[in-house]
Amino acid sequence: MTADAHFAPGKVILLGEHGAVYGEPAIAAAISLGVTARTSPATRATFVPPATLKGAQGQALKTAVNRAFELTGRPAVRLELESTLPLSMGLGSSGALSVAVSRALLASTPSRSRLAKVDALALEMERTFHGTPSGLDHMTSNRGGIQYFVNRRPRALSPRRPFDIVVALVGERPSTKLTVQQLRARVQRWPTRYRRQLKEIGLLVKEGAQALSHGDLEALGDIMNVDHGILAGMGLSGSKTDDMVHQLRALGALGAKLTGAGGNGGAVIGLFTDASRAAKALTARHVHNFVSHFEREP
């Protein structure tokens, strides 16, 4: 095997986080930032972890890569990773790294079966990170574009009108695993009320998929606002994320919401027809942000 680089993108969830864990639909979109896995020939399977990753995160990464090595017969390669994605912010960094590593280790698989094999191996890695992932992150990373998940199966969704998503980062948040567990405890304690909210999130996702394919960005923005309200009502937002949602709306966003597991930190997204002015304004306020552009698939 010669030296080889395999890139996999991160993602934002446009609609449907948390509902997805309970089998409701969701819409996720691949972003330009991601993880690159590089392999080169070696005498045995060797992982060189990024020097910047220490402690629990470093250990979790080693466990996941070791699982992938085991499941692929410990190939004689040296594996290195490079990431442009902020970690643990709701942007699918573990999903992207699982897909990048899986692509690198399965590079010799025939192309007709590669998508499914990468899905399966990346899911095994994701399980070491999250326990019971919905699978949305790694499947979006593996396919790119905008993916509409119904019954946990992805289908490409092509937006009728182009749009921008501003991703604003508002600081640290708890792990997805912990936030999902804490919500599960509330769902178990008050099933009627919480299941009703999760079902409503599922309905919003369906309306959002229609709005996207009809090019009704105003409706999509409104749906994102309502979705954020439900997530906040279920205890998944806080003052930092709520404040950024309000800042984005004041900057002209058609809609804004937290994205990913939430928990008063991480990433907040805003929907715009053109986000350049809003992105500049956030940068002037020292808010770490970037823009992803989406348009109809050719």
Ligand code: PMV
């Ligand atoms: O914050 P992230 O990127 O780990 O996304 C979590 C999305 C959830 O719906 C909360 C969990 C899942 O497995 O889908």
